Amino acid sequence: MESIRIGLIGWGTVGCGMLRTLNDNAREIHARLGVRLDVVRVADLDLETPRPVAVDPKILTRSAQDILDDPSIHIVVELIGGIEPARSFILKALERGKHVVTANKALLAHHGNEIFDFASRCGRSVGFEASVAGGIPLLKALREGLSANRLDTLFGILNGTANYILTRMTENGLPFPEALAEAQRQGYAEADPTLDVDGIDTAHKLAIAGAMGFGTPIRFDQVYVEGIRDIDPLDVQFASEFGYRLKLLAIARRTDGQLELRVHPTLIPEQHVLASVRGAYNAVHIHGNAVGNIMLYGLGAGMMPTGSAVVADLVDLARDMTLGIVNRVPPLGFLPEHTADIPVKPMDDVVTRYYFRFSAVDRPGVLSKISGILGTNHISIAAVIQKGREVEGAVPIVMLTHEAVEKDVRRSLEAIDLLDIVRGTTRLIRIEDRAENTAPRA
Numbered sequence: 001m002e003s004i005r006i007g008l009i010g011w012g013t014v015g016c017g018m019l020r021t022l023n024d025n026a027r028e029i030h031a032r033l034g035v036r037l038d039v040v041r042v043a044d045l046d047l048e049t050p051r052p053v054a055v056d057p058k059i060l061t062r063s064a065q066d067i068l069d070d071p072s073i074h075i076v077v078e079l080i081g082g083i084e085p086a087r088s089f090i091l092k093a094l095e096r097g098k099h100v101v102t103a104n105k106a107l108l109a110h111h112g113n114e115i116f117d118f119a120s121r122c123g124r125s126v127g128f129e130a131s132v133a134g135g136i137p138l139l140k141a142l143r144e145g146l147s148a149n150r151l152d153t154l155f156g157i158l159n160g161t162a163n164y165i166l167t168r169m170t171e172n173g174l175p176f177p178e179a180l181a182e183a184q185r186q187g188y189a190e191a192d193p194t195l196d197v198d199g200i201d202t203a204h205k206l207a208i209a210g211a212m213g214f215g216t217p218i219r220f221d222q223v224y225v226e227g228i229r230d231i232d233p234l235d236v237q238f239a240s241e242f243g244y245r246l247k248l249l250a251i252a253r254r255t256d257g258q259l260e261l262r263v264h265p266t267l268i269p270e271q272h273v274l275a276s277v278r279g280a281y282n283a284v285h286i287h288g289n290a291v292g293n294i295m296l297y298g299l300g301a302g303m304m305p306t307g308s309a310v311v312a313d314l315v316d317l318a319r320d321m322t323l324g325i326v327n328r329v330p331p332l333g334f335l336p337e338h339t340a341d342i343p344v345k346p347m348d349d350v351v352t353r354y355y356f357r358f359s360a361v362d363r364p365g366v367l368s369k370i371s372g373i374l375g376t377n378h379i380s381i382a383a384v385i386q387k388g389r390e391v392e393g394a395v396p397i398v399m400l401t402h403e404a405v406e407k408d409v410r411r412s413l414e415a416i417d418l419l420d421i422v423r424g425t426t427r428l429i430r431i432e433d434r435a436e437n438t439a440p441r442a
């Protein structure tokens with residue numbers, strides 16, 4: 001086999017990154033592989049808009065079917081995103097005996113189990129490194145580099161747009177709408193930023209990486225998700241006074257025979273390695289029982305980083321094809337018959353530390369009423385500050401708790417928010433500062 005023939009569906013940003021990488025790094029890739037990776041057909045509905053990477057007009061088509069119907073194509077790369085028609089294209093490609101590479105995290109979060117099962121029945125492989133954390137080889141690390149480990153925790157920053165917004169709010173005191181508008185102007189956030197700022201994109205990625213890290217099926221519908229729309233710069237400032245940074249974290253943790261899968265704004269100690277991840281960068285912190293703490297860091301989006309991940313999948317597939325092997329490594333790293341349905345811990349049962357900001361009238365006895373309710377619900381206070389700054393006729397009282405159970409916290413805040421001395425809804429932010437996961441900075 002001298003060349004592997006590739007059909008690309010989706011001539012967008014990531015498609016251009018893939019084409020440029022294949023072109024610019026052709027020598028390196030060939031030196032690693034010994035065969036050529038030839039893109040022989042490119043399909044997109046829009047062939048008019050100028051792209052940063054040109055394609056020979058002879059191989060362009062508006063119809064993905066031209067690629068699916070071409071028996072000479074070995075690998076189909078799906079880079080159109082969304083659920084349909086991407087799902088149908090992938091299933092059709094597998095059925096026709098083609099391997100598939102995709103960057104489509106939403107599709108895999110919802111239908112990954114079905115797609116991997118179908119691929120296995122077709123004797124074909126699906127590569128999806130680019131679906132999580134862009135250019136960071138996270139999935140390869142989970143599947144292969146960390147295969148000797150039992151993971152305890154995997155948590156990280158998996159959305160560059162949200163991290164950019166939170167960085168601007170932290171470092172420049174911008175309110176959320178201004179930071180979002182700036183992210184849109186800079187091209188980080190979409191016109192409709194829902195997937196990024198409401199945590200959904202992060203949850204898609206956590207569902208995939210969590211399944212791979214812990215040997216379970218993908219269970220997107222069981223991921224708890226909160227986004228960053230309601231973050232107030234005041235909370236970012238107070239958190240900083242306590243020595244914390246605010247990040248949108250994806251957290252997967254094994255506790256009590258269950259798996260926590262949650263995405264929410266989180267306070268992490270300023271000295272934690274993840275606290276220094278600024279702007280549009282992603283990073284993932286993993287604790288394995290053999291390797292200890294590790295962190296992977298890099299760009300989670302963009303033409304070239306994501307294109308690099310797509311090409312890495314092509315190289316892996318091509319290596320297996322030249323050796324006549326299929327699915328040398330199972331898609332999620334664990335043999336499908338040995339994946340475990342570890343129950344997902346209900347959010348109510350999660351135990352963590354909390355930051356609360358109450359807005360209360362400034363008069364004697366207020367703190368004792370609030371702390372009385374917390375005490376009755378088994379919540380122990382670790383620190384408290386009250387600042388004389390008035391916000392809508394009330395003063396902010398900020399508390400940090402010791403570890404508490406989420407349902408006790410919810411019950412307490414419901415009662416506290418009904419007190420006549422409390423104004424508005426209390427802000428809650430969860431804290432991650434377990435010593436075993438707080439590797440000091442190098």
Ligand code: HSE
Nearest residue numbers: 158159160161300301
């Ligand atoms: N929109 C994502 C981000 C990149 O901002 O990280 C693609 O997953």
